Amino acid sequence: MKIKKPFFFLIATSICILAVPVIDKSLPIVRAKESFRETFPEKAFHTKLVSTPPRWMLEQIKSDFLPFKEEKITIEALEKTFENISLNVTDKTPFYHYRILDNKLYKFIPEGRPFSDTDSTFEKAFKTLLIYAKVPDVDFILCPMDGMPEPYMPTDFFLVKDVKDQAPILAQAKLTQPSSKYIALIPDQFSLHKNWQGEAQEVLDLNRELNWEKKRDVAIWRGGLTDIGTPNGQFASNFSSCPRFLLCKQSLASPLLVDAGLNWADHEMEEVLKRSDVIKSGLTKKEHLQGKYLPVLDGHMCTYPGFQWRLLSNSVCLKQQSNQIQWFYSALKPYVHYIPIENDMKDLVEKVEWAKCHDEEASRISRNGREFAENNLLIEDNYFYLYLVLNKLAALEKIDLQELRYATKNDPRWKCIQYRKKLALIKSYQKVKRIFN
Numbered sequence: 001m002k003i004k005k006p007f008f009f010l011i012a013t014s015i016c017i018l019a020v021p022v023i024d025k026s027l028p029i030v031r032a033k034e035s036f037r038e039t040f041p042e043k044a045f046h047t048k049l050v051s052t053p054p055r056w057m058l059e060q061i062k063s064d065f066l067p068f069k070e071e072k073i074t075i076e077a078l079e080k081t082f083e084n085i086s087l088n089v090t091d092k093t094p095f096y097h098y099r100i101l102d103n104k105l106y107k108f109i110p111e112g113r114p115f116s117d118t119d120s121t122f123e124k125a126f127k128t129l130l131i132y133a134k135v136p137d138v139d140f141i142l143c144p145m146d147g148m149p150e151p152y153m154p155t156d157f158f159l160v161k162d163v164k165d166q167a168p169i170l171a172q173a174k175l176t177q178p179s180s181k182y183i184a185l186i187p188d189q190f191s192l193h194k195n196w197q198g199e200a201q202e203v204l205d206l207n208r209e210l211n212w213e214k215k216r217d218v219a220i221w222r223g224g225l226t227d228i229g230t231p232n233g234q235f236a237s238n239f240s241s242c243p244r245f246l247l248c249k250q251s252l253a254s255p256l257l258v259d260a261g262l263n264w265a266d267h268e269m270e271e272v273l274k275r276s277d278v279i280k281s282g283l284t285k286k287e288h289l290q291g292k293y294l295p296v297l298d299g300h301m302c303t304y305p306g307f308q309w310r311l312l313s314n315s316v317c318l319k320q321q322s323n324q325i326q327w328f329y330s331a332l333k334p335y336v337h338y339i340p341i342e343n344d345m346k347d348l349v350e351k352v353e354w355a356k357c358h359d360e361e362a363s364r365i366s367r368n369g370r371e372f373a374e375n376n377l378l379i380e381d382n383y384f385y386l387y388l389v390l391n392k393l394a395a396l397e398k399i400d401l402q403e404l405r406y407a408t409k410n411d412p413r414w415k416c417i418q419y420r421k422k423l424a425l426i427k428s429y430q431k432v433k434r435i436f437n
Contacts, residue, residue: 034119034420035128036194041380048384056331061392064184072398073167078139080160081167088157099139101405103130104418125192133387136394137401140170147173147301148183173301176323185327186389187382188304196305197379202285203312210289212314212363217356220291221260222283226299243297246345248278257352289313293352302326312373316366337369
């Protein structure tokens with residue numbers, strides 16, 4: 001029996017009408033893949049929430065928001081800053097505008113831009129935080145790139161003409177330069193990902209097996225030739241002056257003190273690097289931690305969570321001097337938490353020899369670095385820091401929240417992505433509605 005078209009249209013319309021209240025009241029379920037709640041250390045995080053934040057955290061956050069101490073951040077400034085960034089970057093350069101309203105995450109999708117049905121790592125992290133903590137209503141701009149600005153970008157591309165219209169930008173790394181005062185640091189996406197929890201635990205387990213006395217007097221490093229910073233993956237002709245390459249050359253000159261090699265590179269560079277004899281096979285965490293000395297070198301930007309797991313180990317970090325920083329760098333002191341080395345690796349062998357001759361002091365530096373990481377860089381600490389940043393930002397904003405809620409609700413460019421199940425139902429309903437209208 002063939003169903004008549006008018007009757008089918010009536011049924012479809014009725015379903016759509018009935019679906020509206022069902023969708024609107026659908027359970028606020030966050031699917032497993034939309035957050036990191038399956039492995040999140042809820043108890044440890046809540047312990048952090050009711051504790052007094054470490055002094056370094058408060059000082060770093062205060063420093064990052066110092067330009068906004070006198071002038072409150074307005075919604076107009078946030079919109080102008082985001083609009084200015086959008087004009088100065090390509091569609092492939094990721095900058096996003098978010099709002100947290102009533103503990104739900106909203107994302108701004110400009111007209112004509114595609115809207116992904118899946119969450120980024122940062123979005124999963126924000127949603128995880130909102131599951132376990134009450135965050136004040138706040139509007140913010142996020143840069144999920146390796147850092148700001150990356151080497152191929154103008155240093156001031158994110159600045160508006162009138163400083164009164166400048167809003168802060170949240171980023172996972174930045175350069176120490178004047179324009180960076182408008183960038184507020186947050187934990188990187190890898191340190192907020194559930195994988196960091198497992199990675200950190202792996203190192204902690206290895207620490208019980210590999211204490212200082214069982215390690216070799218050698219600096220061990222593996223990585224890729226990523227310290228050139230080109231956006232298209234092509235390596236510059238002056239690769240031989242890059243610190244990572246220079247580190248590997250030190251390994252050839254002093255093999256008893258340095259065991260370093262590139263274990264992956266761009267296909268076009270692979271043959272060149274093979275001729276330079278710097279290609280080596282990769283190493284496991286355990287094989288890395290068999291060395292007392294672990295060099296820490298920048299990539300496109302800071303190495304994360306490479307610095308964190310090296311700090312967490314029973315080895316001592318040989319930290320490259322750099323103008324690239326993350327949220328926790330200011331808390332670390334040379335010869336207290338790490339041994340500094342020059343950016344171009346010229347004193348690397350000298351510092352390894354110093355550490356060998358001052359074994360007890362090097363061991364103490366290793367312990368200090370490990371204790372700092374254990375108390376400040378585990379996943380619950382990283383979410384605690386993110387929580388503190390959002391609270392500070394909310395306190396600095398001068399926004400009519402009732403008006404903001406109304407504007408967000410009535411602007412189709414703002415999507416609530418807290419509950420993807422609900423959003424998927426709404427999209428399905430709108431699709432059916434378009435078909436039969």
